[in-house]
Amino acid sequence: MADDSSRKRKVRGKKIASSRSSKEGRRAKKELARKSSSVGKKNGDSPLSDPDEVAPEPFVETDAVASLRGRINGWLQADQPVHLIGPTGCGKTALALSAAAERGRPVVWINGDESVDTAALVGANAGGESYKESDQFVSGVSKQTEIVRERWVDNPLSVAVREGATLVYNEFSRSDPSAHNVLLSVLEEGVLERPGKKGADRSIDVHPEFRMILTSNDVEYAGVHRQQDALLDRFVGVHIDYYDAETEREIVNSHVDLSEEDIETIVETTRALRDELDIVVGTRAAITAAKGLTVFDDGSENGEFKDELLTEVFMDVLAPKIAGEGPDDVAQLRSQIAEAL
Template identity: 30%
Template sequence: MSGLEGNVARAETVQSAGERTGDRFRNLGILEDVGHRRVPSLAQDTYHERTGAGGRTDLEVVTHALELGMNVVLKGQPGVGKSFLVKYVCAQTNRPLYRITLSETTYREDLLGTLHLVSTDGGETETAWIDGPLTRAARAGGVLLLDEINAAAANTVAALNAVMEQRQTRTLTIPQTGEQIDPHPEFRVVATANPGYQGTYELNDAFEDRFRHVKLEYLPESVEVDLVFERTALDEGKRPEIERLVAFANRLRGAYEDGELSTPITTREIVRIARFMEGEFMSVREATRSELVARVDEYDESFVRTLIDKQL
């Protein structure tokens, strides 16, 4: 343990990210694989890119922004793949990922860390500092993923202001110990936001200005249909049913955006429905009803049942 100001020890050593290799993934430099345990391992290693303004894909824009040293906020409805995009980039570039889901009960200490009483090798008790995800990521040169950034109170996200400045001026101070950290050159912050989601806050302009904003839409229907077959063992003969299922999902998404439905349907849920269609275990209608009716708000149940019966 290394000593900090005020005779407070640090209870852990944070492993740094690897050096740059000279190779690139899209527009972002790849780091050396040093066996860092925080580099994500993905069950599926493909990401379906969506082309946006300027003819560039979402993945190209995000990796370019990170290469330029920018922080990024990904905006979009639940289930469009915001968090997966970040995990995918980190996995492909050997970047450690530190993730925290924010809410109104998240405090600055949840990001920075806390003081704890720990036992020494000599059997004595001492006060030790334990890093939070923000502090670990800043030390290691990792990516800090802040899920649902607009669900956190303003005084919580204020802890990020100084560390999200330009690389030449950014700092991170631990008030409890007085330690001042110069963040690792590879350190980045990526946030996700669900616009207009119940229980969220408006981010102030000064804080939003620290991010490069990227909006993600749902996948095109044909791509989402292909994705279902990639992630399930369904026979191609089920394609017409999956096409109906994806069209139905987009009808529910439209209802959510119009305020008719309190929760949308995600790609993950579509895949789960399809998994229950494998081996003829359930029909598309039965699998959809089984997945969604149990999950939606009681006020949405009649609406969802009616749509299932009409469209599936």
């Protein structure tokens, strides 16, 4: 490793009171009904988002990006759920949000992981709400009744289905497949069953404008679950790969303030490492490296970064992918990066 002295980095209540008359009791009932009907729609609790608010910023528009988004929205117009599949760091999430925003419908977001179960999708009882009703019969004699009502809170899938929103389900394949059984009736019968919900409104008819975009990493990634074939058979799968060099340059340029020559060097290096290394080197790695090179000064100008600096920066960016492995693997990665440069 080069001497640090020759190449030093420079880092730039009030609770509802007991009523004393039947009139106040009726008012309390109405207030409780109003609150229950608006659960999740006030105080910022609603998962519904305006499409303009979810549109990714910055977002690069090139022919390659527009073509992919056109395919996605074409399938959505055909009333088909779209499953975006591809390597990490290739821009699936940004593309999904851009396509959802372009529809002009409200957007609901959910991020998949091991903790997602059916209740996390459709909703659950969240405790109870109560009020007391007091009637005065004669002087000194009163009757008091406490009424308790369960409070149900709808979660993202229920809200999206009811409101005709676009559901963006990020990291779909990281959730346990059993959580997704409720999707079968949504896609096949147009009805969402809400386990745990009682009464006539246990099910919701799917709004005709409801659509779904899902994103997943390729199956060989850690933490990815194989989903049931019955569900996958109802999706359209669009494979997303890394973009062409021109698009990657535009993407990096939208995130950092560097010259065109500098960005070209970073993207060329990223693409070379992607071909040479056995680990994933996505567009996100290029963005991160570019951000690093804006603050680590070695006196280089216009794309003429010293190989030692490029090696160190890309080593920092890619080292987490071999975390926990031995020093030999770290040395090998450094050697591979230096050779690729």
